[in-house]
Amino acid sequence: MSLSETLQEHKEELLSALEEGRRDTLDEQLPELRAADLAEILEDLLAEDEGVETVLALLDCLPIERRANVLGYLPGEEQLALSEAMSDETLLKVLEEMGSDERADLFNLLDEDRRESLLRRMARQEREDLKRLASYEEGTAGAIMTSDYVAIPCGMTVSQAMMRVRQTAPDAETVYQLYIVDRDGRLAGTLSLRQLMVARPGAQVDELMIKDVISVSVDEAQEEVARLVARYDLLAVPVVDHEQRLVGIVTHDDAMDVAESEATEDIHKGMSIGQLEDGVSRVPLWSLYRKRVTWLVLLVFANLFSGAGIAYFEETIAAQVALVFFLPLLIGSGGNAGAQAATLMVRGMATGDVGVKDWGKLLGRELLVAGSLGLTMALAVAPIGVMRGGEAVAMIVALSMVTIVLFGSLIGMCLPFVLDRVGWDPATASAPLVTTLVDASGVLIYFSIATAMLT
Amino acid sequence: MSLSETLQEHKEELLSALEEGRRDTLDEQLPELRAADLAEILEDLLAEDEGVETVLALLDCLPIERRANVLGYLPGEEQLALSEAMSDETLLKVLEEMGSDERADLFNLLDEDRRESLLRRMARQEREDLKRLASYEEGTAGAIMTSDYVAIPCGMTVSQAMMRVRQTAPDAETVYQLYIVDRDGRLAGTLSLRQLMVARPGAQVDELMIKDVISVSVDEAQEEVARLVARYDLLAVPVVDHEQRLVGIVTHDDAMDVAESEATEDIHKGMSIGQLEDGVSRVPLWSLYRKRVTWLVLLVFANLFSGAGIAYFEETIAAQVALVFFLPLLIGSGGNAGAQAATLMVRGMATGDVGVKDWGKLLGRELLVAGSLGLTMALAVAPIGVMRGGEAVAMIVALSMVTIVLFGSLIGMCLPFVLDRVGWDPATASAPLVTTLVDASGVLIYFSIATAMLT
Structure with missing residues (x-):
């Protein structure tokens, strides 16, 4: 991954500020960078010698919330390398601030011992949520969904629902699509924030909600989820378990990422290359060899x-x-x-x-x-x-x-x-x-x- | 395009209800279908003899707003065939209800005379807006953007902005991302509805807004727009003209469509096939021949x-x-x-x-x-x-x-x-x-x- 010139400049400024201990420059520069861009700079730094130390020093200058956010933009391998160098305490704080889907992905990369030690330090509900999200098979709706959605119980009024939205706003992945659930947690309907805003404050959400909701099962293939989001122009698609209980949502941005990686997979498959676990410039050589050799040898015989x-x-x-x-x-x-x-x-x-x-x-x-x-x-x-x-x-x-x-x-x-x-x-x-x-x-x-x- | 079994059933029910003049069945069935699904049924019908008449009869059973919505899901060629069979009056009403980006796309397909006759019947502002949107070159941000966004003038308070959002809600493509513009219409900042909802009602939007906005120029390539939306997980990206004036937005769903068609184009290009103007099952044979023959013949000589x-x-x-x-x-x-x-x-x-x-x-x-x-x-x-x-x-x-x-x-x-x-x-x-x-x-x-x- 090569950096654009602007990012290269930023990287050099950050590095020199870090070396010379100019904390004020760092405090000024870091917030100006978007998470995706900062992550790209960090990824580049990680490829260098002692990259992990440099990156951790930079991350230390960020508030925990932003640290978690930037980390989420890094590829899994890099997240793992940084996590391994963090104390349990710091890592716990970072994990807590990450989106629930990214948290589960990172958790799955950690080794058994580390996972156990982290789980022991978590509150019960947090632990259950993490274990559940981490348990879904890769490539399914369950594995890409987040549990940070806004659920509204049946029977709430519009004004109560608005209050709930305001309370959840800082943590939810999206507050623009609300999910109405019955007493057993089953998905009963959906309502957009737009509809809620123009509705009569005393009305009940049950009367307003759309009952015929497009939803997917936790074990639905991720490409099918992306296809639904694209076909029906959805902001997010709710994910339900086998009892129709709402367990998560997949947002449009994650669906778009899935669509991109599926397209890459299709393009590679069209040339008889197996599914790569990472970009071509980063995947291990042995893996690249294996993913190419099978068909090449078969075709020699053909x-x-x-x-x-x-x-x-x-x-x-x-x-x-x-x-x-x-x-x-x-x-x-x-x-x-x-x-x-x-x-x-x-x-x-x-x-x-x-x-x-x-x-x-x-x-x-x-x-x-x-x-x-x-x-x-x-x-x-x-x-x-x-x-x-x-x-x-x-x-x-x-x-x-x-x-x-x-x-x-x-x-x-x-x-x-x-x-x-x-x-x-x-x-x-x-x-x-x-x-x-x-x-x-x-x-x-x-x-x-x-x-x-x-x- | 082949229909799934469920859609096939719906199609047959609709057809028999139409033939037997059972208007109540139609009124019951039609609203149950999602726009994307109904459009797929109509597309299938259009391929049959006298398809245009059948489809127009079905569309007549829908309220204008929904008619416009369903039409927007059809491929351009089909939209054109239906438009040609509509009276100026009906077409005008439908155009009015379409999203401004889809309206401009359809308008561009109509022949010169029809365009002139429609423009003459429009109000001045509507006409100017349409002419402007229709003028951007295909494949650019200008050609895929919509002008149905929420603009908030600098200096408005949070509660005034909320009022504006409520008023614009029915027409805007998205109300979840607001764009703050100065007196000359230049893009000054952006604010999410989420931020607005938790802000103090008396605060000014200027204090809250994010000034470092990611925006694109009207003549930016559409794949670049899609890449930005994917990279920064945006709900929409604002489009500005050469004087930095806000002229439109590209929403996440349109960006996802662009990403899909760009992937298809790349896959075809990887096999030396030129850019097709439609799906392989629908593109004219002559065009398919032309898009394949160039490189094949060049490679004969190579x-x-x-x-x-x-x-x-x-x-x-x-x-x-x-x-x-x-x-x-x-x-x-x-x-x-x-x-x-x-x-x-x-x-x-x-x-x-x-x-x-x-x-x-x-x-x-x-x-x-x-x-x-x-x-x-x-x-x-x-x-x-x-x-x-x-x-x-x-x-x-x-x-x-x-x-x-x-x-x-x-x-x-x-x-x-x-x-x-x-x-x-x-x-x-x-x-x-x-x-x-x-x-x-x-x-x-x-x-x-x-x-x-x-x-």
Whole structure:
């Protein structure tokens, strides 16, 4: 992660103030920086020698609340490194001020002993809340939700609810969406602060609330949560347990983060790269190797089919070595068109634009588009065929191009649907996989046409 | 776009109620559907024969406000088709109730004559506002912003501001973030409704407001706006003109939509597909062809370098035709590793995880990872080399594999940085482009090694 120039300047000023013990400069500079920006500076410092000491010294100049806030913007690994260098007492104070979702995430990174020792020092309710939030499986709504929401009991009046909002304002993640719960804690309805503000003070929240609430279960996949927030333009989505009890909310900003990391995951998957636990510049090398090697080696073996095809046609090749000239071009073109077709389908399925039911219609469209693409590319390559080997070779190459591009596009287009059908992730139809499959079929198509036309 | 089963049921009920003229069923069913869901049903209906008439009949059963709301969830083309079938009078009413950003988008799709005729019927201020919003270039902050925000003049007290919020609540896109403007309309600060609610009623907003506001210029790129909203967890970001006057806001939900469509664009670009104006299942065939063909044809010519390499080594090939067996495998493997490396860099640069400054460090990392990948793949392919052509061929193939994978990965890793350096979009380093470049180098590496070792 490289710092922008402005942040670099800030970093240097902070460092020199810290070295020279100019506390007043620090007190002046630090509050001016936004949490996300300060976190970026700290992350950069942590990569240096003795970074942990420097960063802790800087954090010490901040009030606890802001310290917790900045910490929340750091990646997990960095949070852990800093936590390990803090005393139990300081860490407890910081944890207390963090958002409940971030607190649970950090807690999960700590080692067993540290967790036990911290839990022992906590008040009972705080302990239960933390243990509960920390228990949800990663990638679920439970793991990204916060318990800092405003719950309003059924039967409250508008003015009582307003009072409750004012009281909760400093701690809640959002006060703009209120959740009405019945006596058993079950989600009964929702009300926006906007509606509350224009309502008659004596009215009961039950009369005003929207009863048909969009909510998710604690074990719902996080990408589904993000999709709901995007689809219905929500500020936050409530999370309920299996008894419909309200247990948390996922706010729009966390949903946006999920959407971004899901997009990254999809992009990587499209190139047969497994899910990385961190950014590419920070993930351990061993992990990067493992996430890339699996498919690369599998595809080496898949590529043997191309080799087998070539071995089968060795006589044709030996008789007309000039044919090899066009081999990379033809199979490469088919692979490119196929990878395009697969990518369009996979992304369409991920965003909800394409459904399995649309397969028939899309097949017809792809036939037309791929046919036209193949013809265009055949026209482009035909003159080269004439130049390299005369009209016969040009015919072979042009005919192969149309067939390979058409066939490759159809493989690319259909593979995501087939994978989805058998219960796999359609995104497994990555560019490398499609390219490899198309390579093998391309070899067969090209040399079959050549053998037929030359003999 | 295929409908989920629940929506399909709703659609059929609505249709039969409409046919049989059961207005009471419609009045009961329609309000139960969320705008986004109803829009999906309508979109599905519009694809059928006489869809426009059916949809207009359904829309007629809704109050104008909801009609405008549902319309806003439809894709542009569908909005246009419906607008064209509405009378000026109805369309005017609907436009009036739409969010100002959606109104401007729809207005821009209408033809010249219709626009003129609508403008003539509008009040002056409304007309000016619409013309202004409609004038911003697509893809900029100006084009996605709304003018329905809450502006509070400097000098107002907290209680006056609260009154203003209550008055504006029904029309504003968000009332949760307030913007304080000076006498010339310049953005002076911002205040959250949360802060306002807990403040002393007699205090002035100027004392409370945050002066260091994150804002964007009207001509800022929309992806940059989305990035700011995500980075600083904003509810909305204010948009200012070149004199720092507040002209609009971009809300979190619109920023999330932008982030999604930017991710789609990046994914498509990664496969050398140009920017589509609509989902893959809906975009016109001609457009889909055009957006795919450019690079495919360019790459046909780029692939000629591979052919030229092969032509140069024709003697080696003729002497040892068995070498062709490994050609697709070797260049395919290099292409896959290279495409992975390029994708990791391009996505890292898009999310801000990787900066141009990190190039050196990342080069070192890639050398290590790609070297290990190459060795692993060489070990996988070596036994096949022994089987097909003995130890000499196995050595050639294994050595070529390491070299090609290493070289391919380096090309893939460096290309995005080089493109960025010369002012191009790093995402131009697509999988097909990298694969094609690596193919050509792979041919040269393989046959050079073979020629050297066999003679």
